Amino acid sequence: MTKPLVLVTADVKAVDGYRWHAATSTYLEAVLKGSNAIPMILPSLGAAIDLDAALDRVDGVLATGSRSNVNPDLYGGEASEANGPYDPDRDATTLPLLRRAIERGIPVLAICRGMQELNVAMGGTLLTEIQDMEGRHDHRAPASDVQDERFAIAHPIEIRAGGALHAALAADSVEVNSLHRQALGDLGRNLVVEARAEDGTIEAVSVKEAPGFVLATQWHPEYWIACDGPSQKLFGAFGRAVEAYRLSRCASLAAE
Numbered sequence: 001m002t003k004p005l006v007l008v009t010a011d012v013k014a015v016d017g018y019r020w021h022a023a024t025s026t027y028l029e030a031v032l033k034g035s036n037a038i039p040m041i042l043p044s045l046g047a048a049i050d051l052d053a054a055l056d057r058v059d060g061v062l063a064t065g066s067r068s069n070v071n072p073d074l075y076g077g078e079a080s081e082a083n084g085p086y087d088p089d090r091d092a093t094t095l096p097l098l099r100r101a102i103e104r105g106i107p108v109l110a111i112c113r114g115m116q117e118l119n120v121a122m123g124g125t126l127l128t129e130i131q132d133m134e135g136r137h138d139h140r141a142p143a144s145d146v147q148d149e150r151f152a153i154a155h156p157i158e159i160r161a162g163g164a165l166h167a168a169l170a171a172d173s174v175e176v177n178s179l180h181r182q183a184l185g186d187l188g189r190n191l192v193v194e195a196r197a198e199d200g201t202i203e204a205v206s207v208k209e210a211p212g213f214v215l216a217t218q219w220h221p222e223y224w225i226a227c228d229g230p231s232q233k234l235f236g237a238f239g240r241a242v243e244a245y246r247l248s249r250c251a252s253l254a255a256e
């Protein structure tokens, strides 16, 4: 049976003297198993890629998390060594990609850095080093070399009743992991807060009046896709949206 295709955003990494365009396996497997779709990594080649031509052929976009920060130049801040690392090629690809996918009604799921990119793409700002801000908790990963410990469930979030995340998870509150030092500041155009942590940190957003499915989380549902119910529900909802998009794309192609 034909499966939907999902573009997965890539980090640019220097490994063994080469530049790699990479996404970690957890995102790829979550798309495959949690959304029943085929993941395809989109290289971060910026304006050299005709994004519309790529989007013509796919049914969804997954914007991944990453340790790098969106360059503050893109939202009126100031870049610094302490605020880095940056990934300018990724910024140059993902921001226009997210804007265009949303305009076209292509389903989008954005995770952690991906949610921060979504906010900046829509004109919003980011807060940095939130653990040093009055009243905020430390949202960084625990210091450990063991990934299961770094991605351990860390805190509850409150979900907006009647919102898009509430519909996907069918819950007022869930427990999530936490691996970030930045958070959304001023909200971008049409962004709607779907969940917050106890300290007020924005944990999920959607886009008001978007023609397609758009959800973004500050936490990492991909990591526990094999065993965590809310993570499975979220990737399942994304999977239904990309399959519905695939069917409508095929119908449009057949009608041409």
Ligand SMILES: N[C@@H](CCC(=O)NCCCC(=O)O)C(=O)O
Binding pocket: 064, 065, 066, 067, 068, 069, 070, 111, 112, 113, 114, 141, 179, 180, 181, 182, 183
């Ligand atoms: N720069 C952001 C990045 C948040 C994010 O995507 N974290 C994933 C980290 C994965 C890891 O640490 O292994 C921020 O810190 O807010």
